[in-house]
Amino acid sequence: MPTLKLSQIGELTLLKQIRKKFKKYPPNILVGIGDDAALIKHTNENLLVTTDMMVEGVHFNMDFITPFQLGFKLVSVNVSDIYAMGGKPKFLLLNIAMRRNMDKKTIDSFFDGVQEAMKLYSLFLVGGDLSASHKDMTLSATLIGYAKKYLKRSGAKQGDRIYVTGNLGDSSCGLELLKRIKRPIPIELSKERRAKSKDLRINSNDTVLYATRSKLPAKGLKWNDVELLLRRHLMPVAKDSKKFVRSATSMLDISDGLLIDLSRICDESRVGTRIYINNIPISSELKRVASCLGMSPVKLALSGGEDYEMLFTAPSSKKVNAIYIGDITESERVIVYPSGRKRAFSAEGYQHFGFHR
Amino acid sequence: MPTLKLSQIGELTLLKQIRKKFKKYPPNILVGIGDDAALIKHTNENLLVTTDMMVEGVHFNMDFITPFQLGFKLVSVNVSDIYAMGGKPKFLLLNIAMRRNMDKKTIDSFFDGVQEAMKLYSLFLVGGDLSASHKDMTLSATLIGYAKKYLKRSGAKQGDRIYVTGNLGDSSCGLELLKRIKRPIPIELSKERRAKSKDLRINSNDTVLYATRSKLPAKGLKWNDVELLLRRHLMPVAKDSKKFVRSATSMLDISDGLLIDLSRICDESRVGTRIYINNIPISSELKRVASCLGMSPVKLALSGGEDYEMLFTAPSSKKVNAIYIGDITESERVIVYPSGRKRAFSAEGYQHFGFHR
Numbered sequence: 001m002p003t004l005k006l007s008q009i010g011e012l013t014l015l016k017q018i019r020k021k022f023k024k025y026p027p028n029i030l031v032g033i034g035d036d037a038a039l040i041k042h043t044n045e046n047l048l049v050t051t052d053m054m055v056e057g058v059h060f061n062m063d064f065i066t067p068f069q070l071g072f073k074l075v076s077v078n079v080s081d082i083y084a085m086g087g088k089p090k091f092l093l094l095n096i097a098m099r100r101n102m103d104k105k106t107i108d109s110f111f112d113g114v115q116e117a118m119k120l121y122s123l124f125l126v127g128g129d130l131s132a133s134h135k136d137m138t139l140s141a142t143l144i145g146y147a148k149k150y151l152k153r154s155g156a157k158q159g160d161r162i163y164v165t166g167n168l169g170d171s172s173c174g175l176e177l178l179k180r181i182k183r184p185i186p187i188e189l190s191k192e193r194r195a196k197s198k199d200l201r202i203n204s205n206d207t208v209l210y211a212t213r214s215k216l217p218a219k220g221l222k223w224n225d226v227e228l229l230l231r232r233h234l235m236p237v238a239k240d241s242k243k244f245v246r247s248a249t250s251m252l253d254i255s256d257g258l259l260i261d262l263s264r265i266c267d268e269s270r271v272g273t274r275i276y277i278n279n280i281p282i283s284s285e286l287k288r289v290a291s292c293l294g295m296s297p298v299k300l301a302l303s304g305g306e307d308y309e310m311l312f313t314a315p316s317s318k319k320v321n322a323i324y325i326g327d328i329t330e331s332e333r334v335i336v337y338p339s340g341r342k343r344a345f346s347a348e349g350y351q352h353f354g355f356h357r
Numbered sequence: 358m359p360t361l362k363l364s365q366i367g368e369l370t371l372l373k374q375i376r377k378k379f380k381k382y383p384p385n386i387l388v389g390i391g392d393d394a395a396l397i398k399h400t401n402e403n404l405l406v407t408t409d410m411m412v413e414g415v416h417f418n419m420d421f422i423t424p425f426q427l428g429f430k431l432v433s434v435n436v437s438d439i440y441a442m443g444g445k446p447k448f449l450l451l452n453i454a455m456r457r458n459m460d461k462k463t464i465d466s467f468f469d470g471v472q473e474a475m476k477l478y479s480l481f482l483v484g485g486d487l488s489a490s491h492k493d494m495t496l497s498a499t500l501i502g503y504a505k506k507y508l509k510r511s512g513a514k515q516g517d518r519i520y521v522t523g524n525l526g527d528s529s530c531g532l533e534l535l536k537r538i539k540r541p542i543p544i545e546l547s548k549e550r551r552a553k554s555k556d557l558r559i560n561s562n563d564t565v566l567y568a569t570r571s572k573l574p575a576k577g578l579k580w581n582d583v584e585l586l587l588r589r590h591l592m593p594v595a596k597d598s599k600k601f602v603r604s605a606t607s608m609l610d611i612s613d614g615l616l617i618d619l620s621r622i623c624d625e626s627r628v629g630t631r632i633y634i635n636n637i638p639i640s641s642e643l644k645r646v647a648s649c650l651g652m653s654p655v656k657l658a659l660s661g662g663e664d665y666e667m668l669f670t671a672p673s674s675k676k677v678n679a680i681y682i683g684d685i686t687e688s689e690r691v692i693v694y695p696s697g698r699k700r701a702f703s704a705e706g707y708q709h710f711g712f713h714r
Contacts, residue, residue: 031442031507034510034625035509035609036438036510037438037444038406039405040404041404042400042401042402044399045397047398047501048395048396049397051486053495058454058489082393084393085396091406117531134412134492136493138490138497140408140495142408144406150387150388153393162560243450268392325637
């Protein structure tokens with residue numbers, strides 16, 4: 001049976017469906033989708049706004065990610081930026097350009113992923129645009145939120161402690177796995193439905209992954225380990241910074257890798273930093289999988305990127321329920337090894353470019 | 358001399374230059390470009406937000422428009438959406454994806470155009486993203502504004518009069534000219550600099566246009582006429598709705614053509630409309646040029662699109678300083694000719710698609 005394409009459905013029909021899917025608004029949205037602009041009732045909190053663009057073949061590869069995951073991730077990365085300012089995300093706008101021969105199932109699945117993430121973060125879609133593209137899909141999201149106290153990158157003080165909210169390196173190891181698996185893995189489906197997926201082979205005790213045509217090492221990989229790392233890369237969940245906002249002096253979310261992003265805090269705050277390598281949180285899943293792939297888990301944790309964990313500083317006097325990884329110093333930028341040896345570092349990792357990072 | 362490419366400048370250098378160009382903020386912008394999100398001090402006005410995407414080869418063609426004009430137009434079309442809600446535009450965010458081999462001059466010129474429009478409308482750039490693209494350039498803008506009283510599409514009442522703020526059809530005739538000229542015309546330059554432009558030939562009395570390789574009719578076209586129509590298409594100026602906000606009952610900006618956009622007001626307000634064909638404002642420039650091209654100026658005015666004039670309704674009791682083109686009726690949708698003959702119409706013109714139009 002031939003699948004229905006965007007060009008056959010008609011863009012206006014698609015648009016009506018999208019509007020219907022997302023048009024359940026709370027009373028503070030005075031005008032939502034369908035007019036020249038959205039209108040939101042004023043509040044007494046400061047406004048936060050962030051925007052991000054994802055280009056096919058540059059930021060994502062449809063051979064690696066399902067449309068559902070892509071929709072979910074697009075929302076999460078923007079939510080992470082609002083959390084990184086100490087705010088609450090609220091209103092989403094989406095600009096999507098896609099090929100006319102894209103099939104209806106793919107489009108629906110993308111918007112299902114968007115909706116799943118919107119539910120998770122209690123967001124509302126208030127506007128956007130759909131457009132044809134010639135070749136690559138381009139996604140642009142804008143997210144509006146609110147903050148009373150807010151956290152910039154420039155507030156770190158000498159003597160502050162440096163914290164992260166969770167394990168680092170999982171996401172980039174997930175990407176390394178995908179580069180070898182070379183196909184989308186529908187982790188968003190139930191085990192039963194996943195087992196029916198043509199390209200994925202998990203053996204009967206549900207622990208070892210076989211994927212057809214994959215370049216994965218045949219032995220030693222546990223499916224549960226693989227799944228966790230893939231999930232961190234494909235469907236990252238933004239970390240709400242709410243409980244750290246009072247204590248923190250500076251904050252950002254780790255998108256380009258710990259060393260790059262910590263360098264940003266140092267640059268903006270005009271301070272130095274000392275990281276204790278033994279304090280860097282590394283999951284046992286990462287350790288096992290990296291070992292199978294012959295990679296260094298520490299290297300992935302320091303400069304892998306796309307962790308979407310919060311990285312923040314707080315005075316040492318404050319009790320903070322997060323992972324203490326280092327201290328803010330006057331000017332040195334060093335990694336401290338268990339032997340006491342120090343190694344200077346500069347920003348490494350993926351050099352993306354953007355107004356906001 | 359070889360021109361400098363984006364890939365040679367480096368994206369971070371470019372980013373720094375852009376930040377520097379735009380980073381002069383008023384005190385209500387607490388955090389601008391350069392952190393995870395922009396932060397804007399709260400006000401007691403309702404928030405307006407609109408977003409638009411322009412894809413190369415779909416919404417624009419670099420053979421027809423200069424980078425400066427493109428930057429200017431991107432800002433104007435978003436401002437027009439905020440005005441169409443009765444609001445004041447304030448804060449801009451831009452997501453730009455462009456080829457790595459794009460030269461520095463083109464990029465600078467694009468941002469000069471953005472800046473020129475931002476000055477015109479008193480806007481500030483508070484965020485965005487730069488990204489590589491494989492082929493086509495994709496532009497996405499989000500604009501935030503404020504409104505006390507606001508104007509939806511759904512407020513038109515039977516008996517209201519219908520108004521527009523200026524001449525219709527100029528822009529689409531400008532596009533028709535460009536399809537024949539087949540190259541960008543740098544109308545943003547001074548006459549002297551324009552005269553040096555390789556592809557443009559204007560004869561010594563500055564009235565007749567010759568463009569090399571163009572398919573323009575050789576005789577009868579006046580440069581001043583051509584320039585006005587090109588300007589309406591390439592560098593549209595959004596019409597501030599401020600003086601109509603009190604009187605108006607519904608409003609939108611004409612982007613897809615009068616008949617489509619008026620149909621939207623009728624659909625949303627559940628009313629009919631009667632347009633008096635003789636009242637449609639048509640410039641003498643459009644009349645002369647359309648005649649040379651063998652086109653109907655009325656047809657261009659009714660369904661050409663990209664006019665960016667405000668279309669609004671107001672009670673007949675109100676004194677309104679705009680062009681009265683018709684009346685809101687119960688349910689008929691007709692064009693009335695001088696003879697008294699009525700012709701029913703349905704939405705015609707370019708069928709774009711978007712959440713916001």
